[in-house]
Amino acid sequence: MPPKKGKKGKKGKKGKKGKGKKGKKGGAEGGSGSPAPGDDPFTDKEELLQRELDQLTDEVVTVKQRVEDLRKETEWLQTEAHKVRVESHEYMSYMEKKTAKRQTTIISLSDQNQKEINDILHEKEDMLQNFEKQKEELRDVLLEKESLLAKTKQELDDLGEFKDLQRDQLARIKELEREVMHMRGNHSEAIQQLKTKFLDEKHDYQQESDSKITTMAKQANKEAFLCLNEHTNRIKLENRKLRHNLLRLIQQTRALHEHKRYLEDQHKELLREQQYAHDLKKLRSSRQHKVLRSFGLVDKDGNEVIDNEGEDMPEN
DSSP, X not given: OOOOOOOOHHHHHHHHHHHHHHHHHHHXXXXXXXXXXXXXXXXHXXXXXXXXXXXXXXXXXXXXXXXXXXXXXHHHHHHHHHHHHHHHHHHHHHHHHHHHHHHTXXXXXXXXXXXXXXXXXXXXXXXXXXXXXHHHHHHHHXXXXXXXXXXXXXXXXXXXXXXXXXXXXXHHHHHHHHHHHXXXXXXXXXXXXXXXXXXHHHHHHHHHXXXXXXXXXXXXXXXXXXXXXXXXXXXXHHXXXXXXXXXHHHHHHHHHHHHHHXXXXXXXXXXXXXXXXXXXXXXXXXXXXXXXXXXXXXXXXXXXXXXXXXXXXXXX
């Protein structure tokens, strides 16, 4: 809300002050024995000039008051611009945080979202630049008005041609006031439209993001289900192969055990046969030894007996 205009009581005070000065001046002239005002043309002109000077002084005060009001309105516009910048900064901070949060889950949409945010930032920067430009123009207008007031005051001091300039300046001031009011209305409307646009875009962006997240979540669940089924089927096939290999190994192990048992039985049979052959050989040797002893061919110790008579026999 723009600030209210200043009090206008100074004009009445200064008007009374000017009248007092004229009263004192007239009393001094009456005491000095000078002719009546109606008889002295210089005194009439001085009073006329004095009244014009007081009137111009009051008008200068009014113009200064209007300049002060315009300055306050400019300050209000600057405050509103600062609020808009703060709100824009907060909104952009919120958008940046939300974008950073969504970026971890929506990688495919981050570039598009960043582009939209950059577009919004560019639009905001353009509007802020236009606002700053308009603010500079208002400041230049205020400086120009101050310069015109200083020039007007100088012309008042010189008692120059002021009426036409004053009229033009008042018309210019009213025109500037109308322009300022119109610009303030346009700025307020533009700010409101910008806020509405930001809120609408924020709502649309949020709905679109939520919809895309839901779609991506469904797609991810579907793909996960298919991947899980494929993995389960692959594990089943591997388990079947492993079971088949295990059964084959078990059969091979059983066959090896049977073959081992068969070889062990053969080994035992061979040992028995070997022992039997050894015992048979020993029995035959014992029987042969007994026969040889019975014929006297070996002694009790098993040594062969040499026949001496046979040695003395001549050779044929």
